[in-house]
Amino acid sequence: MPARKPSKSPSSAPDTHPQDSAPPGSAADSPLLVDTSPIISHVTTAEEQALLTPAEVLQQFKDGNKRFRTGRVTRRNHREQVRRSAPGQYPKAMVLSCLDSRVPVEDVFDQGIGDVFVGRVAGNFVNEDLLGSMEFACKVAGAKMILVMGHQHCGAIRGAIDNVQLGNLTTLLAKIKPAVAMSEDFDGEKTSANPAYVKYVAENNVRLSLNNIRIHSPILKGMEDDGEIKIVGAFYRLTDGTLEFIE
Numbered sequence: 001m002p003a004r005k006p007s008k009s010p011s012s013a014p015d016t017h018p019q020d021s022a023p024p025g026s027a028a029d030s031p032l033l034v035d036t037s038p039i040i041s042h043v044t045t046a047e048e049q050a051l052l053t054p055a056e057v058l059q060q061f062k063d064g065n066k067r068f069r070t071g072r073v074t075r076r077n078h079r080e081q082v083r084r085s086a087p088g089q090y091p092k093a094m095v096l097s098c099l100d101s102r103v104p105v106e107d108v109f110d111q112g113i114g115d116v117f118v119g120r121v122a123g124n125f126v127n128e129d130l131l132g133s134m135e136f137a138c139k140v141a142g143a144k145m146i147l148v149m150g151h152q153h154c155g156a157i158r159g160a161i162d163n164v165q166l167g168n169l170t171t172l173l174a175k176i177k178p179a180v181a182m183s184e185d186f187d188g189e190k191t192s193a194n195p196a197y198v199k200y201v202a203e204n205n206v207r208l209s210l211n212n213i214r215i216h217s218p219i220l221k222g223m224e225d226d227g228e229i230k231i232v233g234a235f236y237r238l239t240d241g242t243l244e245f246i247e
Helices: 046-049 054-069 078-085 129-140 155-161 167-174 177-180 195-216 220-226
Strands: 094-097 116-120 145-151 228-235 241-246
Touching: 046 177, 054 145, 054 228, 094 129, 129 195, 129 220, 145 177, 145 195, 155 167, 155 177, 177 195, 195 220, 195 228, 195 241, 220 228, 220 241
Parallel strands: 094 116, 094 145, 145 228
Antiparallel strands: 228 241
């Protein structure tokens, strides 16, 4: 009697397999490809955090982004990392990101549980609450870098350009409008329909946030001046996962 073919259950539907989203001809397209990289259970310790330099942390984040965009992310045992990180946390960096759901911060930099403090607000601007969070992250908890990350096709940036008026969103967008004013020298169509202009404003918004950190937090500015931390900016491209670093 011929063997019965097993029926497919919803949990084994082919559209849930990561290889299905890979382009034809890629490594993931091969049915014989087996990921033999080790599964990481380790979490950053206080001793390891103390030995890291700000330059090393920045390079780790750049290397992690390269792994992310090339599909070679670190395999992690999240269950074990949760257990090991529970007694204490020793993150390498603090990232201020936009609220956008398409920017998964830990994934973008291929970092694990306990590696990154993440602050989020639409438009990735700085206020007193986020400054206090950054001061805790660096001065108290030992993080070695602050990274402010804007991104491509940012709705908050477009809203500020278009002068959107909507409840509390109006107040939020007012905090981004100085970046729109900084972008008056843009040579081209200054509307939210122009991706190049939106990118230009988003980059200036990152620069504005970096400047506000240094102006409004003597603690963080002093740590930067003493070489204890780096304060850097970046622009994330949704279309390909790459980062452009901003001075």
